[in-house]
Amino acid sequence: DQQVKQNSPSLSVQEGRISILNCDYTNSMFDYFLWYKKYPAEGPTFLISISSIKDKNEDGRFTVFLNKSAKHLSLHIVPSQPGDSAVYFCAASAAGGTSYGKLTFGQGTILTVHP
Amino acid sequence: DSGVTQTPKHLITATGQRVTLRCSPRSGDLSVYWYQQSLDQGLQFLIQYYNGEERAKGNILERFSAQQFPDLHSELNLSSLELGDSALYFCASSATSGLGSRELFFGEGSRLTVL
Numbered sequence: 689d690q691q692v693k694q695n696s697p698s699l700s701v702q703e704g705r706i707s708i709l710n711c712d713y714t715n716s717m718f719d720y721f722l723w724y725k726k727y728p729a730e731g732p733t734f735l736i737s738i739s740s741i742k743d744k745n746e747d748g749r750f751t752v753f754l755n756k757s758a759k760h761l762s763l764h765i766v767p768s769q770p771g772d773s774a775v776y777f778c779a780a781s782a783a784g785g786t787s788y789g790k791l792t793f794g795q796g797t798i799l800t801v802h803p
Numbered sequence: 804d805s806g807v808t809q810t811p812k813h814l815i816t817a818t819g820q821r822v823t824l825r826c827s828p829r830s831g832d833l834s835v836y837w838y839q840q841s842l843d844q845g846l847q848f849l850i851q852y853y854n855g856e857e858r859a860k861g862n863i864l865e866r867f868s869a870q871q872f873p874d875l876h877s878e879l880n881l882s883s884l885e886l887g888d889s890a891l892y893f894c895a896s897s898a899t900s901g902l903g904s905r906e907l908f909f910g911e912g913s914r915l916t917v918l
Contacts, residue, residue: 724909729911731895731910731911731912732893732909733909734907777846779846789834789851789895789907790836790861791905791907792848
């Protein structure tokens with residue numbers, strides 16, 4: 689049962705344009721969502737997060753939108769740069785329980801930004 | 804550099820063998836998490852330790868075990884290895900395990916190949 693899904697395995701965009709990466713989730717207990725970026729031979733690096741009490745969070749070129757009713761979040765990168773080319777993972781964390789750091793990850797989306 | 808150190812970076816071994824993966828968390832972080840990334844898979848949560856005690860368990864096989872030592876470093880022990888255990892094993896740390904940050908900082912991973 690895949691509770692966090694990234695349905696697009698890959699995305700290709702031109703430098704300077706907007707990149708939109710999507711993520712869907714099924715577990716209503718998720719209340720915190722994160723995006724991680726991963727380069728080859730490196731560990732995932734935290735990018736941006738959003739709490740379920742918000743619908744938008746912005747950090748420089750990166751904005752995450754959360755639509756709770758649709759159980760959908762998206763990451764917008766504007767403008768896209770070649771250095772943004774990486775694998776992007778969506779992750780979710782559930783309230784309650786004993787471990788807020790127990791993240792459930794999506795399969796990842798490979799973003800390629802062409803010069 | 805996330806501040807999380809994992810050794811070894813690469814490990815090749817045979818089926819039936821046992822290996823130990825080591826992780827040093829960021830300075831001051833009390834929580835350590837282990838994740839597994841198999842081929843074409845997202846990261847799967849294995850286990851979490853907080854200040855020396857097991858805090859949460861994911862889909863960790865009985866052949867796998869972990870511990871966190873008084874100096875807060877952690878080891879993941881994998882025994883009776885099978886071909887399917889070949890994967891990237893990531894360690895991550897965070898500052899707290901409660902209502903604090905859920906933003907995990909990942910190491911570069913240990914790539915295990917079982918032949």
